Amino acid sequence: MPSTTPRTTHHKGRGDTPPPRTGSSEIEVLRGFLDYLRTSIATKVDGAPEPQARTAAVPSGTNLLGLLNHLTYVERSMFLGDHVHDWQATFHAAPADSVADVVARYRDAVKRANDVLDGCADPGAPVPRPRPDRPAPSIRWALTHLIEETGRHAGHADILRELIDGTTGR
Numbered sequence: 001m002p003s004t005t006p007r008t009t010h011h012k013g014r015g016d017t018p019p020p021r022t023g024s025s026e027i028e029v030l031r032g033f034l035d036y037l038r039t040s041i042a043t044k045v046d047g048a049p050e051p052q053a054r055t056a057a058v059p060s061g062t063n064l065l066g067l068l069n070h071l072t073y074v075e076r077s078m079f080l081g082d083h084v085h086d087w088q089a090t091f092h093a094a095p096a097d098s099v100a101d102v103v104a105r106y107r108d109a110v111k112r113a114n115d116v117l118d119g120c121a122d123p124g125a126p127v128p129r130p131r132p133d134r135p136a137p138s139i140r141w142a143l144t145h146l147i148e149e150t151g152r153h154a155g156h157a158d159i160l161r162e163l164i165d166g167t168t169g170r
Contacts, residue, residue: 030143037150044157046103052164065093067153072106079113081129
């Protein structure tokens with residue numbers, strides 16, 4: 001007769017960090033959740049072993065470094081006004097880039113984006129970025145989009161990192 005005792009598996013990893021407790025304003029809630037996801041994905045990629053961090057584990061070619069490299073471009077495009085010519089190319093880190101390089105560039109982009117957001121109190125106001133080629137979205141839309149984009153790729157990173165070395169958690 002099979003055992004009814006649940007099996008326990010042990011995983012190398014970090015404990016899960018609960019969602020943030022934020023202030024009560026719309027901007028504080030949105031920024032709190034975005035920063036939570038930003039920290040989650042940067043932590044997930046930081047310390048990942050080479051060359052697995054850049055090796056695709058799925059047929060689409062998705063890899064840890066590519067995900068974080070892409071999110072760096074998203075942050076810079078949305079909040080700093082950078083123009084991206086080829087979004088697909090952003091999913092690939094340069095061969096010379098180490099894990100530490102990609103993580104540092106992402107954290108720098110987040111810091112610079114937060115410097116811009118620190119001056120934004122009205123969620124309905126446009127993102128103050130230098131992009132004369134197209135109108136800027138509202139702060140509300142930009143934060144919501146970055147929460148969706150970062151959350152989606154953080155989920156991908158969770159799976160990829162567990163496949164690489166068994167690391168789980170945020």
